[in-house]
Amino acid sequence: MDLQSYTEDLARRARTASRLLAVVASERKNRWLSRSAQALEDRTAAIVEANAHDLAAATEAGLTAASIDRLRLTPPRIHAMAEGLREMVRLPDPVGQVLESSVRPNGLKISKVGVPLGVIFFIYESRPNVTVDAAGLCVKSGNAIILRGGKEAMHSNTVLHKILQECLRAEELPVDAVQLVTTTDRAAVGHLLRLPQYIDLAIPRGGEGLIRRVAEEARMPVLKHYMGNCHVYVDRAANLDMAERIIINAKCQRPGVCNAAESLLIHGDVAATFLPRAAQALRAQGVEMRGCAASRTIVPDMKPASEEDFAAEYLDLILSVKVVRDLDEAMAHIARYGSQHTDCIVTDDPSAAARFTATVDSAAVMVNASTRFNDGFELGLGAEIGISTDKFHARGPCGLKELCSYKFIVLGDGQVRA
């Protein structure tokens, strides 16, 4: 079968499965999640063995130690995947959920009810545990999923996919609800992205290059997850102990993720007090600081920050620093250089906090809390399939509900329009 026929067939089968899955009761989807969790644990040895093939190939190909570690599946990691599915059992099913309802003057009963989007095409790199997470989220929300993992994880993904499909079959659910693209030919992705008649949403998860390529080629909507250039602004009225704790956590707790802070803004009135102690604490954590001219008069041994520094998502132990005149300059800086991802103000002044939260147009705006809290679990959404940097459809962490659309159900007793 050629690539075009292969991908069309795959996508068409996903569409058919999605129609069946859309009307399956929550209990059956939950039974599948529980059964899959158990099956993953029962088959730990087989998973570890398949994963060993990927690890051997990765070592041979000279992947970095960090990449190889991300690829590795161990019994505790397999247990964690299973637990992730068990957590999903406990989350409310968004399908059929009544989002709004009203009775019109003419007696029509209107309800707006959650429905699955349909078919999700999920393109991701490396970590094989994402295979299980994504399939779990999609099936629980009534969507069929087409998985396209990295070729470096193909053996691992193949065995995980096989287990998930066996459990679909055992629960008499459509097996095509979870499909894996088994060719490593990159052209398969291009073919699938041109099938909006079968695929409702593409979700690329990986580096910026992958996301841009998918966004450009896709003929269906794309849930984009671009960079996070996140700011912590220390206001004149900040509690400076708290500010220090927050910037240390936001920058250092996990510097390689999108909700880590990349830039520190400090009100001029507190810069001379705060900056020396912050610099000391940050350096103790190995952070390199790059500052504006004003900040370098206070901490002279800081490197100068360029325009590029203020725009950068370092994903590393580097931090740009700027002293600002006031709240307005801080917000203007964030509007100019920020990425509308996550921004924080540290202040004890309620009016400054209110202006900041109303004005800063980011997916998450924090007052006196670390930027690291912009995350599906931390915000109470449960597991997430990604963090959207778009404003359309879903913004910020995307969980079960964000994998759904809605329809209007209108109940009448013979009403017609005048």
Added chain:
Amino acid sequence: MDLQSYTEDLARRARTASRLLAVVASERKNRWLSRSAQALEDRTAAIVEANAHDLAAATEAGLTAASIDRLRLTPPRIHAMAEGLREMVRLPDPVGQVLESSVRPNGLKISKVGVPLGVIFFIYESRPNVTVDAAGLCVKSGNAIILRGGKEAMHSNTVLHKILQECLRAEELPVDAVQLVTTTDRAAVGHLLRLPQYIDLAIPRGGEGLIRRVAEEARMPVLKHYMGNCHVYVDRAANLDMAERIIINAKCQRPGVCNAAESLLIHGDVAATFLPRAAQALRAQGVEMRGCAASRTIVPDMKPASEEDFAAEYLDLILSVKVVRDLDEAMAHIARYGSQHTDCIVTDDPSAAARFTATVDSAAVMVNASTRFNDGFELGLGAEIGISTDKFHARGPCGLKELCSYKFIVLGDGQVRA
């Protein structure tokens, strides 16, 4: 100024205005709506005069009488536009609305709050009253709008836009919040569609050709409003008097709109009883029926229906007719030929109604009510900027709320992640 500089400048100014408008209090936006309503009425003579230029050109260009009527602005129509704006004053402001809120175990207070999308590019044909409706909806929802009307309405749109901008200035709101593309060069649309950095959403409103062209060229999301091939299914358990009333209303009350019925499906058990009386009633309204073989054994003088007929959106007094074995065949037919717009079941059987509403994946699913009720006003959303045939972001009628996104506001007292 060349076209590229002109469009970039326009879009950049819209972005700036949108940032200012996003934080304007509801009362000020409402004052602008009221002032604009009054100004439109006060300037009725000037509007009618400008409109006369468009009407003269349209007559000279040989436009159809229907097109010329759509273009015409009369004092009652101007009053209706003003009343439309006054209605919007009464609608709740979606900006700042708390959509969800929770307190996390660590004490973080999370709220999900409505925010404007930003800048809307609205491309529409003919009817100049849409200029005022769209501007009103966008400003009320905190969005800047770039209006691109048809060249046949340019004089009318120019004076309407001028009035709206004067009122923005009088209320000290950013005048660039409502801009009109003043060139009739079609290339301007193409330029604007390639500016996702300034424009958040494109809304084409017009024929299918316009929508497809915009969807293909746009580099930002597009709110699409494709065809409606709407069905009325008369179940075995239908009240046949009600069924007749509903199909007559759905087909004939306004045949040229997207929520008019295009296809009648009838359960085999009631076809022999229902079809003759329905045919008589429909023909009395001037409806041409095109039927399947089974229906033509009951009403022999019906034209035969082709595959194209079952897929057609006639927008005219024509109706395709099919006798189905049962509810499942009706739903399979709708899944195959329908457009996921609006579909109706007429039945007194609650379990048939429940299966139909759960299974039929359309923006609006009606039980015992005319398809014509799929409309922003009728469903209680207030004025609408369009009816989305997408599942992403918004589905069905799009009002103020659908012109908004949201952000998470997180209030802490120094929380950091462990």
